[in-house]
Amino acid sequence: MLGLVLTACAPRAQASAALRVENAWARAAAIPVTGAQAASGAETPSDMGGMSGGMGAQTPPASHGAMPGDVSSAVYFVIVNDGNAADTLTGVDCAAADRASLHQTRIVNDVAEMVPVASLVIPAHGRVEFQPGGYHVMLEGLKQDLTVGETIRLSLRFEKGSPLVIDVPVRQP
Amino acid sequence: MSRGVWLKLGVILLIVAGAGLVYLLLAPRVQPFPVYMALPRVSLTDQDGNVFDLSQTRGKVVVLSPIYTHCPDICPLITGKMRQIQTKIQSDGLGDRVRLVTFTVDPQRDSPEVLQRYARAYDAGPENWTFLSGSTDQIQVLISALGLYVERVYSIDNTLVPEKALTSPPADSFYLVNHTDRIFLVDRQGRVRALPPGSRAEVDEVVTQIEQLVRLPDEE
Numbered sequence: 001m002l003g004l005v006l007t008a009c010a011p012r013a014q015a016s017a018a019l020r021v022e023n024a025w026a027r028a029a030a031i032p033v034t035g036a037q038a039a040s041g042a043e044t045p046s047d048m049g050g051m052s053g054g055m056g057a058q059t060p061p062a063s064h065g066a067m068p069g070d071v072s073s074a075v076y077f078v079i080v081n082d083g084n085a086a087d088t089l090t091g092v093d094c095a096a097a098d099r100a101s102l103h104q105t106r107i108v109n110d111v112a113e114m115v116p117v118a119s120l121v122i123p124a125h126g127r128v129e130f131q132p133g134g135y136h137v138m139l140e141g142l143k144q145d146l147t148v149g150e151t152i153r154l155s156l157r158f159e160k161g162s163p164l165v166i167d168v169p170v171r172q173p
Numbered sequence: 174m175s176r177g178v179w180l181k182l183g184v185i186l187l188i189v190a191g192a193g194l195v196y197l198l199l200a201p202r203v204q205p206f207p208v209y210m211a212l213p214r215v216s217l218t219d220q221d222g223n224v225f226d227l228s229q230t231r232g233k234v235v236v237l238s239p240i241y242t243h244c245p246d247i248c249p250l251i252t253g254k255m256r257q258i259q260t261k262i263q264s265d266g267l268g269d270r271v272r273l274v275t276f277t278v279d280p281q282r283d284s285p286e287v288l289q290r291y292a293r294a295y296d297a298g299p300e301n302w303t304f305l306s307g308s309t310d311q312i313q314v315l316i317s318a319l320g321l322y323v324e325r326v327y328s329i330d331n332t333l334v335p336e337k338a339l340t341s342p343p344a345d346s347f348y349l350v351n352h353t354d355r356i357f358l359v360d361r362q363g364r365v366r367a368l369p370p371g372s373r374a375e376v377d378e379v380v381t382q383i384e385q386l387v388r389l390p391d392e393e
Contacts, residue, residue, distance in 0.1 A: 027249060030290070070282070070347050074245040101331060105246045110370065111322045112247040112354040116333055133372055138245050140328060140347050173249050173294050 018083025019122065019161055024154070024168040026139070029073040029146045073097075073146055075137040075154060075168055076130045081122040088159040089120045089128075096152040098141030105133055114138070119159070146170045206366040206389065212237075212359055213318035217276065217307040220289040225305055227315075228363070233272045234386045235359035236379075238371070239321055241279035241350050242291045250372035251356070252295050257376045259302055262383060270387050273302040278323045278352050280312045319365070321353045360386050 075094075081087060094100035102117040117135065122128050130136050137154065139146075146152060151167040158164070212227045212235075219225040238255050240248035255273055262271050275297075277283035283291075288304035297304070306312070316323055325336040328347045335351075336342055354371035356379065366386060369379045 027245075028294070030294075070243065072243050072245045072347070074249075099328070099331070103246070107354055107373070110353055110355060111351055112372065113351045114246070114326065114333060114349050116331065132246055132250050136246050173253075 018081055018085070019087060019158065019164055020080050020082065021156070021164060021166050022078040022080055024075065024077035024166055025171045026075045026146055026152055026168045027073045027173050028148050028170050029071055029142055029173075031071050031142055031145055071142045073139045073142060074132075075100075075139065075152075076132065077166070077168070078127055078129045079122050079156070080127045081124060084124050085160070086121055086123045086126075087161050089122060089156060090118075090159050091157040092137050093155040093157070093163075094137070094139055094152060096142060096144050096146070097139035098143065099139075100154070101138050101140070102135070103138045104135050107133075122158075148172055206360075206386065209365040209368060210318060210320065212363040212365070213314050215307075215311055215314040215318075217305040217311055217315070218285050220285050220292050220299075220304040220306075222285045225303060227274075230272050230274065230359070231363055232361050233270055234361060234383055235357075235363075236271065236273045236383065237319075237357040237359055237365075238273075238275045239278050239316075239319070239323075239352060239355070240275055241277050241352070242283050242287055243279065244350065247354060247372050251354070252291075252297075254356070254372065254374050254376055254379075255302070256295050256297065258379055258383070259298055261376065261380045263298070265380070265384065267384065267387060268301050271301065271383055273297075274305060275302070276305040276312070276315060278312065278316060278321065279350050280306050280309055319353075319357060321355075322351070323353070324351045325349070326351055358382055358386060360389060362391060 079089065089102065092100045092102060102120065104115045104117050106113050106115055120128060120135065128135065148170050151169050154166050154168050156164040156166070212230070214226070214228060216224050216226045236255065236258055238251050240251055242248070252275065255275060259273055262268055275288075275292075277288060283306050285304075285306050288306055292299070292302070292304045325342070325348045326333040327336065327339065327342060328349070329343065333349065336348075342348075354373070356369045356371050356374055357365050358367035358369065358379070360366045366389075367382050369375075369382070
């Protein structure tokens, strides 16, 4: 019984033997201090990758500025499939944001457009790169600051394989 | 002279003419710098809350980039390129002859304070890099003058819906902004002379163009 409990509580490791993730990183972002927080003396964390400031109280009424709940960021990585069969990435979960979704940036006639990606095939013995200007995980409505040096946990869901859970380091934007 | 000699002379002349033509086609030429458009006269607000009229930039070469701070992917690339450009022009001793200007295409969310945080996050040196916001109308003046495509897309039920497809945009919904991915290089007289491709720009090429614009005589 004790063994079962310990197993259940152990950190989830890479569950899909054929799939692995390399070079993951998330872009630093900070939720702005609201006027109420600033007035009450709440402080912005000291290491925000340069995004501290605590200036929310000075936001003029004509522009509400970024408010908690609508700050976004992105996560990048490389998915490597060492197996003999292709698998399909079907979604992503991240507790650090209201929503995490697969997106692709496309440049069409010099206009940058964001396109939702429903699923993405990871070919057998192949790799798919998520990188700035291409595929990325969009984190929408951050619940916490993404601070340089810290990590956030991300879970990648696949059609066949078990979810891959990764701890993603936060880097400078 | 015999007919054979004339024939040889003719062949030599053809070869020389051909070589000349190839040289003309392949020889490096000075960047032409057409005039695309002029910066409009509009007063905006900088990251410190001060009024900033674009006419203040006259006399300096301006590197102008449109962004919005909620942009998760492309704008960080654009601003990263601008940071590299700033570093190179500083090291080339052109820091006082060039001004970088980043302006938001999303003034509703990007107040001067938000832009100030954004500038700090990118270590943007304030000595010659200004971040501008303003009212929706003021920003629209700049968007129109530069011919920018700017369109909100709302995140609704895990899909992205363009604003034009909505009868009334949902209040408090998160939105992204599809926008033109360009950097605008402006001469000392306020005229746009080159359009590097924003997030895809080669920094060394852009800096070369900036250096050429710095040296360009006023009348050209």
